[in-house]
Amino acid sequence: MKLPWKKLPEQIRRLAVVSLFLVVLPFIVRSILVPSDFGKYGHYRASAVDEIIAMEIKYAGHQVCYDCHDEEVESKQAGVHKNVSCEICHGPAAAHSEDDEIELIAPRDRDSCPLCHEYLSSRPTGFPQIVSDSHEPMKACISCHDPHNPKSEKSTECEACHTEIANTKSLSKHVNIACKECHETPDAHKTQPRMFLPGKPVNREFCGRCHAETAPSDKDIPRIEMETHEEAYVCWQCHYPHLPEAE
Amino acid sequence: MKKNLPNKSQNVNRRKFIKNLVLAVTAFSVPAVLTAKEQLKRMQSWILGKDYNPFDHYWGMGIDINKCIGCGRCADACKQENDVPSEPFFFRTWVERYRIFHDGEVRVDSPNGAVDGFKKQNIEKGKVTIRSFFVPKICNHCDNPPCVQVCPVGATFITPDGVVLVDSDYCIGCRYCIQACPYGARYIDPIKKTAEKCTFCYHRVVQGLVPACVEVCPTQARVFGEVKKKASPLVRFMRMNKIGVLKPALNTEPKVYYANLDMEVN
Ligand code: HEM
Ligand code: HEM
Ligand code: HEM
Ligand code: HEM
Ligand code: SF4
Ligand code: SF4
Numbered sequence A: 001m002k003l004p005w006k007k008l009p010e011q012i013r014r015l016a017v018v019s020l021f022l023v024v025l026p027f028i029v030r031s032i033l034v035p036s037d038f039g040k041y042g043h044y045r046a047s048a049v050d051e052i053i054a055m056e057i058k059y060a061g062h063q064v065c066y067d068c069h070d071e072e073v074e075s076k077q078a079g080v081h082k083n084v085s086c087e088i089c090h091g092p093a094a095a096h097s098e099d100d101e102i103e104l105i106a107p108r109d110r111d112s113c114p115l116c117h118e119y120l121s122s123r124p125t126g127f128p129q130i131v132s133d134s135h136e137p138m139k140a141c142i143s144c145h146d147p148h149n150p151k152s153e154k155s156t157e158c159e160a161c162h163t164e165i166a167n168t169k170s171l172s173k174h175v176n177i178a179c180k181e182c183h184e185t186p187d188a189h190k191t192q193p194r195m196f197l198p199g200k201p202v203n204r205e206f207c208g209r210c211h212a213e214t215a216p217s218d219k220d221i222p223r224i225e226m227e228t229h230e231e232a233y234v235c236w237q238c239h240y241p242h243l244p245e246a247e
Numbered sequence B: 001m002k003k004n005l006p007n008k009s010q011n012v013n014r015r016k017f018i019k020n021l022v023l024a025v026t027a028f029s030v031p032a033v034l035t036a037k038e039q040l041k042r043m044q045s046w047i048l049g050k051d052y053n054p055f056d057h058y059w060g061m062g063i064d065i066n067k068c069i070g071c072g073r074c075a076d077a078c079k080q081e082n083d084v085p086s087e088p089f090f091f092r093t094w095v096e097r098y099r100i101f102h103d104g105e106v107r108v109d110s111p112n113g114a115v116d117g118f119k120k121q122n123i124e125k126g127k128v129t130i131r132s133f134f135v136p137k138i139c140n141h142c143d144n145p146p147c148v149q150v151c152p153v154g155a156t157f158i159t160p161d162g163v164v165l166v167d168s169d170y171c172i173g174c175r176y177c178i179q180a181c182p183y184g185a186r187y188i189d190p191i192k193k194t195a196e197k198c199t200f201c202y203h204r205v206v207q208g209l210v211p212a213c214v215e216v217c218p219t220q221a222r223v224f225g226e227v228k229k230k231a232s233p234l235v236r237f238m239r240m241n242k243i244g245v246l247k248p249a250l251n252t253e254p255k256v257y258y259a260n261l262d263m264e265v266n
Helices: A010-033 A046-053 A062-066 A070-077 A086-090 A094-098 A163-170 A204-211 B008-044 B073-082 B146-150 B176-180 B212-216 B233-240
Strands: B059-064 B093-101 B106-109 B129-138 B156-158 B164-166 B222-226 B256-259
Touching: A046 B164, A062 A070, A062 A086, A062 A094, A086 B073, A086 B212, B059 B129, B059 B233, B073 B093, B073 B212, B146 B156, B146 B176, B212 B222, B222 B233, B233 B256
Parallel strands: B059 B256
Antiparallel strands: B059 B222, B093 B106, B093 B129, B156 B164
16 A cells, blocks of 8 residues: 555655755745736736826826817917917916916016027028027017917018117117107108108207106116206217117 | 558548547637637726727827927926936937038037027037938837847836836836937936836826827927827828838837938937
8 A cells, every 4th residue: 555656766755855846946936026917918017007007197288278268279279379289388287277276387588489489590491480689689579479379470660660770779778668759750650751750859858757866767767967967968969869778 | 452442440530530639629729719808808908997908009109300490398398297307318308409511520419308498509610501400309119129128027018009118116227228229218217226218108198198298399290199090190190201210220110200300310
């Protein structure tokens, strides 16, 4: 009644135990080290995919903005910015579309538009570009261009004819003073300019309205004492009014 | 003589053998077919039970060099969407400026990956630029990805819908894949110390959104879609343009397709 196992010589039995252990060991080690879902779909851990797709979405996509902001969308769809996605300028908006307490940015300064519109020789020909140093450097882009529906219309105001003066004034602190503030202009000047000439300032007091010691103007504006400051001359004999900074 | 005559009993044996063989093969393959079906069913309910079946899709990207204005909004959006470290050197996508001069010199730069856009750069007097353009770069999600081949632990892989992903829990940070990628698309995450790369925004794609870089591209220089389906923006893109890929000689079979690619680009 001897078991076949017992019939084997002693040394073979011992060796068999050792070899069995050596054969089984890798399987045990493997089952501990390799995650249970490894190889489910391929040579990788299946749950890795679930972890990756569980990531938070930050850019909601332009369709989501369209649900609430009818006015901006309508104007944007009508113009050349129609394919410029809202989140380019206003930042990632997934959180904002869940909870409108979370406010987004609106880039009103002159830094953001030139990212796309500053002239670079590497940009494709035909893309609308400017040189921002000379393109109305004192004003925000959005003071002339509606960011949602920008246009580059030619002006029909004074600068249409007085381009050189307009360009000069655009570099000056006087940039925000309208032409008509200093030149009273009859409407007919636009159609018959030499027949109906606009007015010009005539005395020192005109400039004094802003620059006199007592003038009720912004406190950052430079002041002079009207009685003692070069009293024999009118201002524009020394200061060029369209660019008073010029030496 | 007798031996050469047709032997009835022998014939029966052969027939029986063939019959048994067919039966045995069928019997053995039943479990295999069943488990394969089971497997497929499981696959179909893959991904959080959403109606997204990776076997129904095959993703790729098109990039039109002639449309890119080098604004770098793609590089910026990618960093924000995917929490990529803000320091330079960590990019999942970036934009290069190519300038080709009359004397044959080619200059390529990508200041901070174009996250802050490009600035005008003066060139030396007498140097004549003959061509200049921007090239957005990204992981090519190769059909034959060298990075997947070299990974010693199986931490990087290609999904059934053709996206190359990294399992950052399983990655041991050995950097083999970074060496193997001919496109420089991978980096080691400075905090996790594991390999990272573009995922085609897989978390967005399974939800039916396009990748962040495609969402924000103002000129539609980037196109995302199915490589194989007829009604895909990408298929249309490939039909309408002459298409090139980066480093075709390496046989990596990229799925990022460039239109109007210059010979100098690599
Ligand atoms: C359809 C997509 C867009 C939506 C839904 C949207 C929505 C809005 C909203 C609700 C405001 C606030 C208006 C206010 O405060 O008076 C705003 C302002 C602004 N947006 Fe957008 N926007 C979109 C696209 C863009 C784009 C593409 C740009 C950049 C090119 C842009 C640039 C601005 C700027 C600069 C302002 C401030 C305007 C001002 O103060 O006059 N927006 N937008
Ligand atoms: C609020 C800031 C911005 C202003 C004031 C502005 C202004 C303009 C203007 C004047 C045009 C040309 C309109 C025409 O030709 O009639 C234009 C076109 C365009 N802009 Fe902007 N822009 C701004 C920001 C941006 C940004 C940040 C981007 C890119 C991310 C961008 C992308 C475009 C595109 C793609 C076009 C259409 C070009 C074409 O189809 O020819 N813009 N913009
Ligand atoms: C940095 C801010 C600004 C940007 C990025 C910008 C952008 C542009 C662009 C892209 C064009 C179209 C050029 C083309 O069609 O080739 C344009 C034209 C124009 N812009 Fe601006 N602009 C800015 C500020 C302003 C300001 C503040 C004003 C008004 C004072 C202004 C007035 C005009 C006018 C009148 C045109 C049409 C005339 C022309 O084509 O030369 N812009 N601008
Ligand atoms: C409201 C906007 C305008 C203002 C404030 C303005 C202002 C002036 C001023 C101060 C003068 C000089 C008058 C003088 O020398 O006594 C002038 C002359 C003139 N302006 Fe205008 N102007 C405007 C619009 C225009 C327009 C739209 C045109 C073109 C149709 C135009 C065409 C002329 C011409 C041809 C002269 C005569 C120049 C000369 O005789 O040397 N102006 N304007
Ligand atoms: S697809 Fe997503 S992860 Fe890849 S480069 Fe674009 S934004 Fe970045
Ligand atoms: S967002 Fe589009 S246009 Fe701008 S750099 Fe990227 S690919 Fe080029």
